Amino acid sequence: MNLQKVTDAGKLFFISESAMTFAATMTIVSLMTPAARVMTRAAGVFSFFIMKGMVKNMIMDKTARRGNGVVVFIGGAAGGLARYGLNWVIGDTSGFLGTMAENLVGSFLLAWLTAYAVDSDWPDRLVLGLGTGVLGGFTTFSTLMLATVSHLGRAPLQTLGFLLVNLVGGLVLAVTGYAWGFRGTTRREGAR
């Protein structure tokens, strides 16, 4: 996979779409609540940055490719559903066990994919959909933070241990996945 190509590849229409969707969702939501001011302001600041990047990118790269956004959307939806499905199967309301499993597995797979795809002949969009889409949507940082904050008062040691397992385990698995991915590439080249 040519990383440069992906980096510079069509950045545009989907950025505007996602920014609008996000801003619209936040605005509608904020109108219905007393916390309106905070939400609206956050959405405003957020969309300002998105718009800024959008305009900049539009000027710099006119050959926008809508397909990338579609691929990321579908991948993200699949990843999110898989995450919800796993939590549902595990039946753990606190979110500790499911989140940990998802984050550890996802870290390993994304590291492997990142390393493997650099030299492989996998299509760029497939790698984008699987990596940024599916694996990015499958793992979650917000639930991890939320679970940690909401349980810190009740069981501080266990909660910190959980956080540490996520952090250290994720890092170790990412390093392992990276090494495995590169070994895969070397083997492929050897076979050629």
Place this chain on the structure above:
Amino acid sequence: MIWLMIGVGAGTGALCRYAVTMAGKRWWPERPIATMLINIAGAFAAGLVSGWAPLPVLARSLLLVGVCGGFTTFSTFAVDMAILLRNRRWSWTVVYAASSMVFGLLAAWLGLLLTA
């Protein structure tokens, strides 16, 4: 219905994350600052949504499990750390991991506090 909500939410979240990551690659090349900001912002949003009691269950699933879950990512965070380590950028690795965690926790707590 809840599955549809979560699918659409997670897709939207992932799309937003991709957009911010793309912008981040232009603004801070070689530095995973965009992922850090995404995770902190997502944690704050998750705190807001989670602490906000009158929200209907379906909307909560859409925003919390869907959008926030799809927007934030742990796998990219872990891979970023691995890449920083591989490139022997020790101080960046520590700063990245520590600030993501600390500010993420603070943001989630602040979000809960604001709506509680």
